[in-house]
Amino acid sequence: MxxxxxxxxxxxxxxxxxxxxxxxxxxxxxxxxxxxxxxxxxxxxxxxxxxxxxxxxxxxxxxxxxxxxxYNQFRLNPPGKHQIKVCMGTACHMTGGHIIMDSFARRLNIKEGETTPDREFSLERVACVGCCALAPVVVIDEKIEGKVRPTRVDGILLGFEMEKKAQEKQKQEETGESQ
Ligand code: FES
Structure with a gap:
């Protein structure tokens, strides 16, 4: 894709x-x-x-x-509208960071380093982000999510889907009103 x-x-x-x-x-x-x-x-x-x-x-x-x-400084895909960065530092790795990465990859149907075809999400790994006490950590659009469990992955993505639907609805209403 x-x-x-x-x-x-x-x-x-x-x-x-x-x-x-x-x-x-x-x-x-x-x-x-x-x-x-x-x-x-x-x-x-x-x-x-x-x-x-x-x-x-x-x-x-x-x-x-x-x-x-x-050189892992380079990204090969355009950044998504929402950037999901899964911490793979030692503490996060030890507490299941890779399972969180797999959960996002499966749910979004992309691999690490890729962007969804609709460009809504990109998924990448990062080194320790400095809040190991909250491991495993995911940084989403610069916001830290701590102690993330695989079951939380669906909730996070669902939140974005709902937000997008609400924005679309609002847009439709606005264009409807302006006609
Ligand atoms: S290893 Fe993930 S925040 Fe430190």
């Missing part, structure tokens, strides 16, 4: 990547800063950017992909 990009987004990817290449004189030695620049401007490194960099620097795409996966 891939993420669909609009024409506008593809255009932006091309231009951001071109600028990052120019800024670094399309120098093969500067692959890392080029990728960092793309991520900084787009929030992730799309595969279209990797293709463009691959052609410009004459580096096989698979090598560029290897670099982005080696």
């Amino acid at each position: 891939g993420i669909q990009l609009s024409e506008q987004e593809l255009k932006e990817i091309r231009s951001v990547t071109e600028k990052a290449l120019q800024k670094n004189n399309a120098d093969r030695e500067k692959l890392l800063p080029i990728l960092q620049e793309v991520q900084h401007n787009l929030g992730y490194v799309p595969k279209q950017a990797m293709q463009q960099i691959s052609e410009a620097l004459d580096i096989p795409e698979v090598e560029i992909y290897g670099v982005t996966t080696f």
Whole structure:
């Protein structure tokens, strides 16, 4: 299940990547800063950017992909509207962080590091977020959820679904009223 990009987004990817290449004189030695620049401007490194960099620097795409996966500072999918970060530091791992990760992955039908096709949610792992006493911890849109149990996962996602439905309803009512 891939993420669909609009024409506008593809255009932006091309231009951001071109600028990052120019800024670094399309120098093969500067692959890392080029990728960092793309991520900084787009929030992730799309595969279209990797293709463009691959052609410009004459580096096989698979090598560029290897670099982005080696350094876990890079994300390969656009961030979701809601970002779910499961802590995988020692305390959280020991108290079942991986089970929480699996529960979100199953429920959202994506893998760690991916974004749902509707771009509502992205799922990723983070290192210790500094509140180990609350392990296992999940950070959702910068808000800490502590002592998360797998049964809580459904509740968290349901909360977002209800919020979305309420917003849609409100929008419909507003547009209905304005007609
Ligand atoms: S290990 Fe998760 S908050 Fe410290």
